Amino acid sequence: xxFDPSIRIGVLGGGQLGRMMIQSAMNLNLEIASMDPxxxxxxxxxxxxxxxxxITSYDEVLAFGEAFDxxxxxxxxxxxxxxxxxxxxxxxxxxQPRVLRTIKDKGLQKQFYLDxxxxxxxxxxxxQKEELKNHTDLLPAxxxxxxxxxxxxGVQIIKTEADLxxxxxxxxxxxxxxxYHKEISVIVARNxxxxxxxxxVVELEYHPEQNLVEFxxxxxxxxxxxxIKARDLAKKVISEFDMVGLLAVEMxxxxxxxxxxxxxxxxxxxxxxxxxxxxxTSQFEQHIRAILNLxxxxxxxxxxxxxxxxxxxxxYSGQAKYEGIEEAMAHxxxxxxxxxxxxTKPFRKMGHATLVGDDLQALKDKAREFKESIKIxx
Amino acid sequence: xxFDPSIRIGVLGGGQLGRMMIQSAMNLNLEIASMDPxxxxxxxxxxxxxxxxxITSYDEVLAFGEAFDxxxxxxxxxxxxxxxxxxxxxxxxxxQPRVLRTIKDKGLQKQFYLDxxxxxxxxxxxxQKEELKNHTDLLPAxxxxxxxxxxxxGVQIIKTEADLxxxxxxxxxxxxxxxYHKEISVIVARNxxxxxxxxxVVELEYHPEQNLVEFxxxxxxxxxxxxIKARDLAKKVISEFDMVGLLAVEMxxxxxxxxxxxxxxxxxxxxxxxxxxxxxTSQFEQHIRAILNLxxxxxxxxxxxxxxxxxxxxxYSGQAKYEGIEEAMAHxxxxxxxxxxxxTKPFRKMGHATLVGDDLQALKDKAREFKESIKIxx
Numbered sequence: 093x094x095f096d097p098s099i100r101i102g103v104l105g106g107g108q109l110g111r112m113m114i115q116s117a118m119n120l121n122l123e124i125a126s127m128d129p130x131x132x133x134x135x136x137x138x139x140x141x142x143x144x145x146x147i148t149s150y151d152e153v154l155a156f157g158e159a160f161d162x163x164x165x166x167x168x169x170x171x172x173x174x175x176x177x178x179x180x181x182x183x184x185x186x187x188q189p190r191v192l193r194t195i196k197d198k199g200l201q202k203q204f205y206l207d208x209x210x211x212x213x214x215x216x217x218x219x220q221k222e223e224l225k226n227h228t229d230l231l232p233a234x235x236x237x238x239x240x241x242x243x244x245x246g247v248q249i250i251k252t253e254a255d256l257x258x259x260x261x262x263x264x265x266x267x268x269x270x271x272y273h274k275e276i277s278v279i280v281a282r283n284x285x286x287x288x289x290x291x292x293v294v295e296l297e298y299h300p301e302q303n304l305v306e307f308x309x310x311x312x313x314x315x316x317x318x319x320i321k322a323r324d325l326a327k328k329v330i331s332e333f334d335m336v337g338l339l340a341v342e343m344x345x346x347x348x349x350x351x352x353x354x355x356x357x358x359x360x361x362x363x364x365x366x367x368x369x370x371x372x373t374s375q376f377e378q379h380i381r382a383i384l385n386l387x388x389x390x391x392x393x394x395x396x397x398x399x400x401x402x403x404x405x406x407x408y409s410g411q412a413k414y415e416g417i418e419e420a421m422a423h424x425x426x427x428x429x430x431x432x433x434x435x436t437k438p439f440r441k442m443g444h445a446t447l448v449g450d451d452l453q454a455l456k457d458k459a460r461e462f463k464e465s466i467k468i469x470x
Numbered sequence: 471x472x473f474d475p476s477i478r479i480g481v482l483g484g485g486q487l488g489r490m491m492i493q494s495a496m497n498l499n500l501e502i503a504s505m506d507p508x509x510x511x512x513x514x515x516x517x518x519x520x521x522x523x524x525i526t527s528y529d530e531v532l533a534f535g536e537a538f539d540x541x542x543x544x545x546x547x548x549x550x551x552x553x554x555x556x557x558x559x560x561x562x563x564x565x566q567p568r569v570l571r572t573i574k575d576k577g578l579q580k581q582f583y584l585d586x587x588x589x590x591x592x593x594x595x596x597x598q599k600e601e602l603k604n605h606t607d608l609l610p611a612x613x614x615x616x617x618x619x620x621x622x623x624g625v626q627i628i629k630t631e632a633d634l635x636x637x638x639x640x641x642x643x644x645x646x647x648x649x650y651h652k653e654i655s656v657i658v659a660r661n662x663x664x665x666x667x668x669x670x671v672v673e674l675e676y677h678p679e680q681n682l683v684e685f686x687x688x689x690x691x692x693x694x695x696x697x698i699k700a701r702d703l704a705k706k707v708i709s710e711f712d713m714v715g716l717l718a719v720e721m722x723x724x725x726x727x728x729x730x731x732x733x734x735x736x737x738x739x740x741x742x743x744x745x746x747x748x749x750x751t752s753q754f755e756q757h758i759r760a761i762l763n764l765x766x767x768x769x770x771x772x773x774x775x776x777x778x779x780x781x782x783x784x785x786y787s788g789q790a791k792y793e794g795i796e797e798a799m800a801h802x803x804x805x806x807x808x809x810x811x812x813x814t815k816p817f818r819k820m821g822h823a824t825l826v827g828d829d830l831q832a833l834k835d836k837a838r839e840f841k842e843s844i845k846i847x848x
Contacts, residue, residue, distance in 0.1 A: 094791050094793055095645065095792040095793070095795035095796060096791070096810065097792070110497075115493065118516065118810075119495055119805070119806060119807045119808065120795075120806060120808055121808040121810050123515065123811075124591055137501065137518055138516070140515055161836075171490070191680065194584065196729060213632075226767065320537075372802060372803060377476035381799065386796060386799055387796055387799050387800035389799070389802075390802035390803070392802070394772065412472075413472050413473075413474070414472065414473040414475070415472055415473070418764055418765055421764055421765050422765035424750060424767075424768035424770070425750060425768070427497070428497060428498060430497065430498055430499040431496045431499075432496075432499050437733075459550075
């Protein structure tokens with residue numbers, strides 16, 4: 093079979109996920125165009141063609157998509173109706189618009205899990221804040237906006253009745269806290285032939301205030317039985333969605349040995365950044381393989397890896413400056429990825445660093461040191 | 471110390487070596503501009519700024535270089551006088567123009583080895599073909615043009631007196647064949663602080679007719695003592711040149727245990743492509759580290775690696791098509807790098823593939839299979 097690198101690929105969203113996807117595609121001569129509302133988006137200088145536009149606009153997405161053979165996304169918050177129209181016109185759109193429609197609404201997403209026998213935490217639908225007081229049995233809980241939550245935004249923690257006033261005055265879900273042992277993630281890929289491959293389970297540690305992943309540990313040290321269960325569950329989720337592309341499934345490993353799906357994202361994901369150096373195939377290459385119906389790559393780990401998100405320092409906003417980079421570069425096995433964002437602001441994702449090696453505990457200790465010594469200021 | 475990714479870097483030459491350098495620099499937010507006479511050079515769409523121009527023209531190189539803080543090359547055949555002028559004007563030019571001047575003339579390069587006690591094969595200077603007959607004691611030998619030889623061009627093999635008429639009617643050297651055990655290469659980096667790091671020794675296997683590297687094996691299976699000798703020799707060469715940047719030193723390991731320098735290239739090199747996946751730091755990242763006076767990276771191998779050059783099929787010229795790519799992608803540990811060249815021609819370097827794994831012999835066998843099954847046709 094002849095491989096044709098001239099296939100035209102367009103991505104909605106021009107952030108770091110798109111950027112790393114484009115970087116990965118370069119090795120196959122694949123050129124990828126990108127659309128983003130930020131004229132200085134991380135993909136701007138790397139995309140074969142960059143359109144500064146509104147990815148939530150029906151007309152703009154339709155006009156952008158018409159130029160490509162395959163259309164994909166690096167963020168869920170896009171105009172799904174335009175993608176459905178592109179699909180009707182014979183374009184390949186992966187993930188499929190119907191999957192995006194379900195996942196981008198956290199209410200529909202949770203209902204999907206219930207309807208398909210996918211274990212998840214207890215929840216109720218909330219239309220206005222007022223209703224929260226009828227569900228105090230679920231506390232402590234998270235009140236999550238059904239749409240447009242992203243990177244820690246759109247989530248309120250409701251620990252006790254005293255917090256009920258923090259709830260959203262908009263369609264949301266109230267989700268009972270899970271008494272979990274570990275937060276884990278499994279990324280699974282599926283191509284049009286139906287081939288599926290899961291990446292090994294990773295463990296996530298969140299920033300205590302920002303609800304952002306702070307550290308990622310690969311591979312997970314959970315018992316093998318639970319790791320198999322988690323990977324099987326990820327396959328079940330992507331199969332039930334009948335989805336083509338990459339799906340990141342965030343899960344809880346509970347203290348009583350259950351695996352519950354927390355939420356998922358039908359795209360490359362922060363919980364797969366370590367795969368660039370830590371696994372034989374990266375999540376970005378796997379995504380490209382999946383949407384082009386190529387053979388999926390071997391996801392095995394090469395060793396242990398710890399990923400650190402490099403966030404903008406809480407006290408600075410403005411032209412980004414980087415401290416501690418040379419010291420980090422002097423450390424063997426440290427791989428830096430800066431995302432090309434000119435401006436920093438508090439907790440903005442500016443880059444990540446992946447430490448690879450043999451001893452996961454040593455890597456964890458080192459990662460905590462680098463988390464302190466690398467500073468993104470202005 | 472604060473890392474400033476806004477430093478302006480310009481590269482003369484826009485081929486695959488520049489392309490992979492730019493790919494590597496992206497992870498540090500570094501933007502690299504490129505100049506090449508081919509308007510569709512592999513760097514065209516990846517460079518932050520691409521100038522279609524003549525890199526051997528004094529005026530054009532000077533005008534290009536003025537816009538940057540650091541100027542580097544991915545090919546020796548550039549206008550050295552313009553680089554010297556840029557250096558006088560306070561630009562950082564690495565490798566230094568005086569090093570380029572010596573190395574791009576194979577005669578001066580050989581003389582440099584003699585003058586600095588660097589072991590190399592016997593040779594004589596030749597001004598016109600007529601003189602060859604006075605040096606039949608050196609046969610079998612290679613007659614090499616002093617300048618502008620590249621990728622197998624500018625070399626004539628003179629096995630016996632019957633071949634003397636094949637010699638060049640231009641300044642050249644006649645170099646006695648070395649009765650070698652293995653052809654090897656060591657890439658060494660040096661920054662302005664004088665830090666030096668060598669990559670582990672690799673072995674090269676050349677295409678029998680094209681004088682192009684066909685396979686590369688990493689790490690070398692030479693005895694440790696010889697490997698140390700080779701790495702020390704590479705350090706000696708870059709130190710004697712007092713050079714900043716990356717230097718690829720091609721050598722012969724002779725049957726009687728000597729290491730002789732064959733020739734060197736003051737830039738990233740085909741004998742370092744495997745380092746992208748096979749070593750902790752790639753040659754491309756190491757080059758960036760060296761020219762920006764950053765700490766040099768750990769060069770250790772992660773495992774064994776075999777690199778295959780993917781050359782245009784001898785029977786085809788035209789718009790490139792790729793056969794056998796999907797089959798290659800289905801193989802774990804196979805990493806493809808296509809260089810973005812639209813047109814193929816016989817033996818043109820169109821890409822490379824690196825196979826990584828634990829068992830070098832198994833990788834070698836597999837590499838020979840892929841060499842047959844991946845075809846670049848038109």
